[in-house]
Amino acid sequence: MNENPICTVADLIRQADAVLVGAGSGLSSAAGYNHYHNDQNFQTHFGDFEDAYGIRNLFQGFYYLYSKPEQQWGFYARYIDFMEKAPAGQPYLDLRDALAEKDYFILTTNCDVQLPKVFPEERLFQFQGDFRYFQCSQPCHDKLYDNHEMISSMLDAMEKLEVPSEHSPRCPLCGWKMVPWVQDNTFLQGSEWQAGYQRYETFVQKYHERKLLLLELGVGDMTPSVIKLPFWDMTSKFPDTFLVTVNQAKSGAPEHLHGKSLTVCDDLSHFMQALRREQNETNGKNNDSEV
Structure with a gap:
């Protein structure tokens, strides 16, 4: 595996049949929309x-x-x-470019409307709702x-x-x-939520025996049962699944995932920018070699 984590992740994306992204609040923080700190x-x-x-x-x-x-x-x-x-943050645009050549799906705990500005809704499951909607309480x-x-x-x-x-x-x-249709004790897990969950399940079932890359971006420990724990479980059980975790705070995967996971401690804004640049450069080299 390449010692440069940016090159490694770019290679993993290129080699994967599909990419399942777990997007947490750290991705919005990297985009300049920090919901948890005074900025x-x-x-x-x-x-x-x-x-x-x-x-x-x-x-x-x-x-x-x-x-x-x-x-x-x-x-x-x-x-x-x-x-x-708010304009879509650059890390989201970089993520879109990084996934452009792949089948992908995004599971997120974010409700802040950033993902639907950049990605088609059929590729999203917004587990904790979406600020754009109200529901009866x-x-x-x-x-x-x-x-x-x-x-x-x-x-x-x-x-x-x-x-x-x-x-x-x-x-x-x-x-x-x-x-607001946002996670609390009255949160409506009705037909819209169930449709998103079914899209997520269908994607996982389609690729669980193929080369699937799990890309966890800016996921903290506030709701580990939504992204973090399921991603660990899939990495452990699926035969050809690999997990990449990117977070500014130090984190890691369980010992039993050794050899099937990579942890990158980096600012997500820098990481996504460098990943997009690496992919563009590699794609340019590949196009030159085909001429």
């Missing part, structure tokens, strides 16, 4: 919420216990609008609602970081409050 983006776009409520990051703001729903909807509306309008029925117009209306009506109660979205069937 310049947060200060610029949400500093007024920090001043008002002591919120220190986007994740805290989303799950903060506000004293009334008008305040909660103020943050929801600003957060969702910010992520929907009970939920009384199996339907997701595109929230673009509702968010625009709330932002237009917002006063002093609060959305007036008459602009808070209500379920059209039962009249109960709606909530």
